Structure formats: structure tokens, C-alpha cells
Amino acid sequence: MSTLQSQTALGLLGRDFLGLMDYSPEEIRYLIDLAIELKSKNKAGEVYQPLKGKTLGMIFEKSSTRTRVSFEVGMYQLGGHAMFLSRNDLQIGRGETIHDTAQTLSRYLDGIMIRTFAHKTVIDLARYATVPVINGLTDFAHPCQALADYMTVLEHKGKLEGLKIAYIGDGNNMVHSLMIGAAKLGMHMAVASPEGYMPDQEIQASSREYAAASGGSLLVTTDPKEAIADADVIYTDVWASMGFEEEQKVREKAFANYQVNEELTAYAKKDYVFLHCLPAHRGEEVSAGVIDGPNSIIFDEAENRLHAQKAIMAALMS
Missing domain, CATH: 3.40.50.1370 (Aspartate/ornithine carbamoyltransferase)
Known part of the structure; x- marks a missing residue:
């Protein structure tokens, strides 16, 4: 069984990725092995698009080079679409609650990546969102x-x-x-x-x-x-x-x-x-x-x- 085929057995579908503390050693090693396999496929020119038709919302309260480009390109290579959302693009910048933002974005998106300051923001977003939330960086963890x-x-x-x-x-x-x-x-x-x-x-x-x-x-x-x-x-x-x-x-x-x-x-x-x-x-x-x-x-x-x-x-x- 390839790394790609074994993900269901680990039950990762629908999970959040807020920190490595939430993942077992086996799950961390699985993600590393999967990354190496996806890299090999990419280098060989093999098209692999399990996220075709899916959209990732990317919330940036902190600027970035590597995080933005790698997530956008990665989503494209997986067949999906990535949408950049700065603080100025969201009503959260004007006082909308994390609860309402998370609930609303979950109706449009298949996943949310956030790069922000306070770690609590990521935790709260994941608590109220109904789609996976990925921590792109906080002041506490990367x-x-x-x-x-x-x-x-x-x-x-x-x-x-x-x-x-x-x-x-x-x-x-x-x-x-x-x-x-x-x-x-x-x-x-x-x-x-x-x-x-x-x-x-x-x-x-x-x-x-x-x-x-x-x-x-x-x-x-x-x-x-x-x-x-x-x-x-x-x-x-x-x-x-x-x-x-x-x-x-x-x-x-x-x-x-x-x-x-x-x-x-x-x-x-x-x-x-x-x-x-x-x-x-x-x-x-x-x-x-x-x-x-x-x-x-x-x-x-x-x-x-x-x-x-x-x-x-x-x-x-x-």
C-alpha cells in the first residue's frame, strides 16, 4: 500500500493542523513520508490532483513569501484553488467575530490556512470552523x-x-x-x-x-x-x-x-x-x-x- 493509499487508516481526513503536539509520532512520520512521495511524483512530472474542485482560503494577518507562494502553488498542483485573504479583505478586520467568520467561510471553502499573531486566534477559528484549519504560523508555533x-x-x-x-x-x-x-x-x-x-x-x-x-x-x-x-x-x-x-x-x-x-x-x-x-x-x-x-x-x-x-x-x- 502506498503512502497515499494509507491515509484513511490514520483518520486524518477532516482534521485540523494546529501544531505537532496534536499529532502522534506515526501521524507525523506519515505526513513526512507522504510529502516525500508527492515530491517524487512532482519531479517525475506525474499529475496527482486529489483536491480538484476544492478551494483553500488563506488568511494572512502577517506578511509572507514562502507561506503564501508554497500554499498557492501546492493547491494548484493538487488540482485545487487557493484564495488570498488579507486582514483588509475580511470583516474580521472591522470587528466581526471569529465565530461568525469561521462559520461563514466554512460554507464557501474546503479548508482554511491562517498566518497570524495570537495562537488563540487559530484555536478559536478551528473551534468554530467546520472545515480543516491549518496553522501557517502564529507567535507560538510554526x-x-x-x-x-x-x-x-x-x-x-x-x-x-x-x-x-x-x-x-x-x-x-x-x-x-x-x-x-x-x-x-x-x-x-x-x-x-x-x-x-x-x-x-x-x-x-x-x-x-x-x-x-x-x-x-x-x-x-x-x-x-x-x-x-x-x-x-x-x-x-x-x-x-x-x-x-x-x-x-x-x-x-x-x-x-x-x-x-x-x-x-x-x-x-x-x-x-x-x-x-x-x-x-x-x-x-x-x-x-x-x-x-x-x-x-x-x-x-x-x-x-x-x-x-x-x-x-x-x-x-x-
Whole structure:
């Protein structure tokens, strides 16, 4: 049975995709395997359109390059149509409730993707919508990116279980999703962040519980060298995420010793792979020599947003 044919057995049809915490290790790995299969079909020129005649509404309260383009192209490749909706296009921007917006859009659409600030907005939208809701990013989580990240690691390393991933930088939405994913997939994750910028304590606790069940582990430290030691995968993100730009100067001082550069990566395994969710600020969180170097797979990672999100939409909406 192919990956495509086995989705019914997992019961993913009609589900929301709000975060990796809501998905079992088997379901996460299924979506990764499905993404790889859909990518293979695409590269071979094989047409696969399980969403023909279906429409995805895409609500953007935060701007985007990769999220918008990858969802639009992905929906097109799956045979469906994607509709861009900015805050200014919706009555929600003028005070309509999430309840009324969700109920109304559910009468027109087959799925909703939202990229917004507050995580509660996504939760409330999913609570009242009667079609699948996909979290395209909130200030708390970025599950679509994390799924694409682990897909990329699997392609390059041939496995996930037992690998060590080191994240250096801000304890933000990106690291939250990476921590949950690593813990459920049996990986060893180490996070290095300055005091005051650590990942959420509840996410840390949940990740340790999942890691105990999967054979993985989690280390959270303020020491980048400790975190990156013998890492198979190195990950970083901007120091000031979208919505925190006014803190840029303060954060530059706090993160001065957390740049991923040639000196720091020397502590990792020689065949490490480097990931960054982009956009990147060369010379800040990462040196040009690392992000543009031979260990960097950032554009494979960026491409895989398309395939990972196609897997999510196909599994939930077809």
C-alpha cells in the first residue's frame, strides 16, 4: 500500500493542523513520508490532483513569501484553488467575530490556512470552523515549517531517530515546533538561548515527556558550545521575529554570543547539515560562510515547504 493509499487508516481526513503536539509520532512520520512521495511524483512530472474542485482560503494577518507562494502553488498542483485573504479583505478586520467568520467561510471553502499573531486566534477559528484549519504560523508555533524541516533532514541523513539537532538562538515559535517534533520522532534536541529568551516552559515539559517515550532527549542551556557539540543538524532563526522588530537593538546585545559561525560549528559533527527557516540576516544570527557553505541545505528546506504542505492538505482535505 502506498503512502497515499494509507491515509484513511490514520483518520486524518477532516482534521485540523494546529501544531505537532496534536499529532502522534506515526501521524507525523506519515505526513513526512507522504510529502516525500508527492515530491517524487512532482519531479517525475506525474499529475496527482486529489483536491480538484476544492478551494483553500488563506488568511494572512502577517506578511509572507514562502507561506503564501508554497500554499498557492501546492493547491494548484493538487488540482485545487487557493484564495488570498488579507486582514483588509475580511470583516474580521472591522470587528466581526471569529465565530461568525469561521462559520461563514466554512460554507464557501474546503479548508482554511491562517498566518497570524495570537495562537488563540487559530484555536478559536478551528473551534468554530467546520472545515480543516491549518496553522501557517502564529507567535507560538510554526508546525508547517517544522514538518518541512524534518522532511529535509530525512532526505539528507536517511533517518531521524537518534540524530541530534542543535538550535541556537531565540526560544520562539520555530523552536517550539521543532522541540515537539524532535521529541516525538525520537531525536535528541539541544537548545541554547540567552536568559530571558528561553523556550516556553510548558513546551519544554511536554517535549521531555514525549522524548522519554520515544527514546529522544531534550537539553536547554545558555551555552551554545554545549548545545552544538556533536550535532548532526544545526538550526537557527532571526533574533527578532516578526512583531518584535522594535526589540532589535536590545536583542543584538543579548544574542551577541549566539551567532552560528565557523568557530561554533567546529564543535558539531563534520557532516552536519545547516537549516534556517528564512528570511535570514547574514552577519547576525548566522555567518555568510555557514549559511552559504557546503553544509547548508536551506534551499532544499525552503522547497520542501511546498511538498510538506501539499501532504497536509492532501491528507486533511482529499
